Amino acid sequence: xxxxxxxxxxxxxxxxxxxxxxxxxxxxxxxxxxxxxxxxxxxxxxxxxxxxxxxxxxxxxxxxxxxxxxxxxxxxxxxxxxxxxxxxxxxxxxxxxxxxxxxxxxxxxxxxxxxxxxxxxxxxxxxxxxxxxxxxxxxxxxxxxxxxxxxxxxxxxxxxxxxxxxxxxxxxxxxxxxxxxxxxxxxxxxxxxxxxxxxxxxxxxxxxxxxxxxxxxxxxxxxxxxxxxxxxxxxxxxxxxxxxxxxxxxxxxxxxxxxxxxxxxxxxxxxxxxxxxxxxxxxxxxxxxxxxxxxxxxxxxxxxxxxxxxxxxxxxxxxxxxxxxxxxxxxxxxxxxxxxxxxxxxxxxxxxxxxxxxxxxxxxx
Amino acid sequence: xxxxxxxxxxxxxxxxxxxxxxxxxxxxxxxxxxxxxxxxxxxxxxxxxxxxxxxxxxxxxxxxxxxxxxxxxxxxxxxxxxxxxxxxxxxxxxxxxxxxxxxxxxxxxxxxxxxxxxxxxxxxxxxxxxxxxxxxxxxxxxxxxxxxxxxxxxxxxxxxxxxxxxxxxxxxxxxxxxxxxxxxxxxxxxxxxxxxxxxxxxxxxxxxxxxxxxxxxxxxxxxxxxxxxxxxxxxxxxxxxxxxxxxxxxxxxxxxxxxxxxxxxxxxxxxxxxxxxxxxxxxxxxxxxxxxxxxxxxxxxxxxxxxxxxxxxxxxxxxxxxxxxxxxxxxxxxxxxxxxxxxxxxxxxxxxxxxxxxxxxxxxx
Numbered sequence: 168x169x170x171x172x173x174x175x176x177x178x179x180x181x182x183x184x185x186x187x188x189x190x191x192x193x194x195x196x197x198x199x200x201x202x203x204x205x206x207x208x209x210x211x212x213x214x215x216x217x218x219x220x221x222x223x224x225x226x227x228x229x230x231x232x233x234x235x236x237x238x239x240x241x242x243x244x245x246x247x248x249x250x251x252x253x254x255x256x257x258x259x260x261x262x263x264x265x266x267x268x269x270x271x272x273x274x275x276x277x278x279x280x281x282x283x284x285x286x287x288x289x290x291x292x293x294x295x296x297x298x299x300x301x302x303x304x305x306x307x308x309x310x311x312x313x314x315x316x317x318x319x320x321x322x323x324x325x326x327x328x329x330x331x332x333x334x335x336x337x338x339x340x341x342x343x344x345x346x347x348x349x350x351x352x353x354x355x356x357x358x359x360x361x362x363x364x365x366x367x368x369x370x371x372x373x374x375x376x377x378x379x380x381x382x383x384x385x386x387x388x389x390x391x392x393x394x395x396x397x398x399x400x401x402x403x404x405x406x407x408x409x410x411x412x413x414x415x416x417x418x419x420x421x422x423x424x425x426x427x428x429x430x431x432x433x434x435x436x437x438x439x440x441x442x443x444x445x446x447x448x449x450x451x452x453x454x455x456x457x458x459x460x461x462x463x464x465x466x467x468x469x470x471x472x473x474x475x476x477x478x479x480x481x482x483x484x485x486x487x488x489x490x491x492x493x494x495x496x497x498x499x500x501x502x503x504x505x506x507x508x509x510x511x512x513x514x515x516x517x518x519x520x521x522x523x524x525x526x527x528x529x530x531x532x
Numbered sequence: 533x534x535x536x537x538x539x540x541x542x543x544x545x546x547x548x549x550x551x552x553x554x555x556x557x558x559x560x561x562x563x564x565x566x567x568x569x570x571x572x573x574x575x576x577x578x579x580x581x582x583x584x585x586x587x588x589x590x591x592x593x594x595x596x597x598x599x600x601x602x603x604x605x606x607x608x609x610x611x612x613x614x615x616x617x618x619x620x621x622x623x624x625x626x627x628x629x630x631x632x633x634x635x636x637x638x639x640x641x642x643x644x645x646x647x648x649x650x651x652x653x654x655x656x657x658x659x660x661x662x663x664x665x666x667x668x669x670x671x672x673x674x675x676x677x678x679x680x681x682x683x684x685x686x687x688x689x690x691x692x693x694x695x696x697x698x699x700x701x702x703x704x705x706x707x708x709x710x711x712x713x714x715x716x717x718x719x720x721x722x723x724x725x726x727x728x729x730x731x732x733x734x735x736x737x738x739x740x741x742x743x744x745x746x747x748x749x750x751x752x753x754x755x756x757x758x759x760x761x762x763x764x765x766x767x768x769x770x771x772x773x774x775x776x777x778x779x780x781x782x783x784x785x786x787x788x789x790x791x792x793x794x795x796x797x798x799x800x801x802x803x804x805x806x807x808x809x810x811x812x813x814x815x816x817x818x819x820x821x822x823x824x825x826x827x828x829x830x831x832x833x834x835x836x837x838x839x840x841x842x843x844x845x846x847x848x849x850x851x852x853x854x855x856x857x858x859x860x861x862x863x864x865x866x867x868x869x870x871x872x873x874x875x876x877x878x879x880x881x882x883x884x885x886x887x888x889x890x891x892x893x894x895x896x897x
Contacts, residue, residue: 174597174624176897208840230841232539250797250841251787253858259539275788276857302842303788303795331839422616423640423668430668432615436873437897440805474696475573475869476595476615477667492641493618504840508801508874511896531876532541532802 170459170520171495175420176437178506179497180215180513180526181461184414185396189218191408192378192395196223201384204228204247204371206393209504212513213241214526219396228391232259237529239268247271247371249327249391251295251303254282261288271369273327275305280318291324293369294360298328298352299345307356316365325369326360328353329391333376334443339406346381349373354386376407399503400455404447415507416461416497417454418514419478421490428471428481429488433498435473439505454498454506456480460520461497470498533887535824535879536860540785541802543875544862545580545891546826548883549779550761554583556773557743557760561588566749569593569612569736571758574869577878578606579891584761593756597624602894604633612636612736614694614756616660616668619647626653636734638692640670645683656689658734659725663693663717664710672721681730690734691725693718694756698741699808704771711746714738719751741772764868765820769812780872781826781862782819783879784843786855793836793846794853798863800838804870819863819871821845825885826862835863 170179196203205219208230216227216238226245229235235246244267252260252272260270265288274280275295283290294315297304305311307326316323330349336342349372357367373390384390394402398412417437423430435453444451453470457463466486472479478498482488490496500506507513508530515524535544561568570584573595581592581603591610594600600611609632617625617637625635630653639645640660648655659680662669670676672691681688695714701707714737722732738755749755759767763777782802788795800818809816818835822828831851837844843863847853855861865871872878873895880889 174621174897251795251857253785253787253797255785255858256539279857301790302837302839302844420618420620422618425666430616432618435806435870440807440867440870441800442805442807472667474667479667492616492644493620505800505805509896531874532539 168522170418170514170516170522173418173514173522175418175495176433177418178510178513179416179418180515181414181518182515182523183518184412185215185218188396188398188408188412188414192392193222195379196390199381199384199390201387201390204389204391205396206249206391207234207238209393209507210396211507211528211530212526213238215396216243228393231532232256233532234529235263235268235270239263239266244268249273249329251275252279252283254279257282257286257290260290261286264288264290271324274315275303277311277314277318280315283322284318284320290322292319292322293325293327293371294323294356296326296328296353296356298330298349300329300331302331304328307352307359312356312359313363316360316363323365325367325371326353326356327369327371330372330374330377333374334405336376337405339380342376342380342406343382346377349377350381350384350387357386375402376405379407394503397503397507400451400499400501401443401447404444404449410463413499415503416457416499417506418495418497421492421494422477424488424492427484428479429490431478431480431496432476434476434478436475436509438470438473438478438498438500439502439509440473441502441505443502451501453478454500457497457499459495459497535783535881535885535887538783538879538887540783540860541798542783543872543878544781544783545878545880546779546883547880547888549777550580550583553761553763553773553777553779557757558587560744561755564746564749564755566752566755569754569756570761571614571756572599572603574758574872575761576872576893576895577891578603580761581608593758596897597621598897599894600628600633600635604628604631609633614638614692616640617644617648619644622647622651622655625655626651629653629655636689639680640668642676642679642683645680648687649683649685655687657684657687658690658692658736659688659721661691661693661718661721663695663714665694665696667696669693672717672724677721677724678728681725681728688730690732690736691718691721692734692736695737695739695742698739699770701741702770704745707741707745707771708747711742714742715746715749715752722751740767741770744772759868762868762872765816765864765866766808766812769809769814775828778864780868781822781864782871783860783862786857786859786861789853789857792849793844794855796843796845796861797841799841799843801840801874803835803838803843803863803865804867804874805838806867806870808867816866818843819865822862822864824860824862
């Protein structure tokens, strides 16, 4: 089957670009000398996970318990659930672990830590540390850090942080600086715990930009990153990778034509309403138009308007629009995590237009 | 089962509010004396469709062929697919119609019209008219209108338009004015066709705001609207309905607490990244926080930041945040069509917190 034959809109994954992104990350990890626990929240696919853990210890990170159940069911059992747990969700975790998974939790809440300690099943838990994002996590210098360690007891497995605010950083030097804050913050928390007599075997950190630009991650025992596998326009804008590293695109058909623009059958649902690049140097609207081969032949033509099932692509003058109704093109996404989540499968190609495989995704919760 | 017991995030539908919205629309339709072909792109549920067609002719509107197949499979066969068709999709339509459906198409393209006419199966088709949105459709005064009629031949069933730009309108009088332009544009197209000897039995128009505010829709044979069933913050802002008409909310759990704000387990995926209200009088961020009973007890507390699986709700001072980790609340969405599409089912309540039913949705393409 060829891309030309697929019903639209649908999601295309270029395995050649994915493999190149994975090799780039592997080289980076060798430089840093820290192993990776790849974050599967972007890909949500066992086929991608198998490629991403090659040459690594084999553990993964997930963002939902649905992902945890799915990956455990496919044989990947060492799973960090990197969203703060609630006491109500511990039963679900206990069931997964009783069935053979080893789901690791995170918390920054004393009462939740006590609830974890009261579980009949051991639930290894990392204390979440805030390294500047101000989303979740405790300060490495807080009294709360030690209180959490006391409450977790034998469940304490270490500390973790996520420098998500690296997404607001710009330029290689600023990313390196944020990475160093991420590293020093989480290692300081680990050292404080050890000095107080606790174990902190796991010191987990990372985001695609900071892993890419860090000078070193000494003291960190594992790194986490996810979007690096697929890339997107926003990551290209903040210099995590080049525009040619975007492995996932939305295949769309032309459903209308007017002077200077076309209407496609990929709108807000197929592309997502994410506008990450709004504040970036180049505002790509709801995505960049490429031809069916994935080439940037339309200059800066982007999806400027996104209705539920309609997208409007505006072309600069000088780009003849040679696409008939039903003609196909591909849209590179602003934010791959959001765009991919609208689709239940990938149509996999190897640098050409032939569909080599269909890979399923696990969406929802 | 109670809302308190549900895994989060998930989608809650208050059937009492839905029924009230349907009654309001029915009263409006009696006033206008035009029947409704409800648009199921928002609800995507056979259970909701059955309620929405009560007292109406029984036809529906859909936004994807996946919806068409789903509803036809559940016995609703009179289906308008209100997105411009491509020649490549005609096989799929022919299969649905051969299996008993009567899928009606729309087009504004001469070559597609010829492709429709060349089909072995009759595919009733409406010519899409542009009433000011500048998305799809031809001008009612264009030569193209008559060319399309000629090319469609016996497949020609009438004309349709959608005043989607009503979403940019503000206030009752402006909405009434846009509705009148929508009406006169599409009826003028029908009259031109008839004057030229063509049939234009169907004259289809509508959007939730214009159907709500039109003075009359004389000459229009059917109206289309969808979001009125569930409502949302954006529709409340443009005065399509009141804040108490929002029937769909996202149930979320608290996963973090800080002074003046909480972290919930509903982020960009569960809420969508839609920011419709950004340009509205009140900017609701990524949604308005309500308590588990759906009451606006937190003032103007909204989701200000949305990560993939994390949302940050900021509270005005004076609203004590009495929610522990694991405590539940509900988020009213900016744009229900986008938010609901992230979920595969509704947990249905009747004005209380008891789950009375679980209704499935048909997502994807």
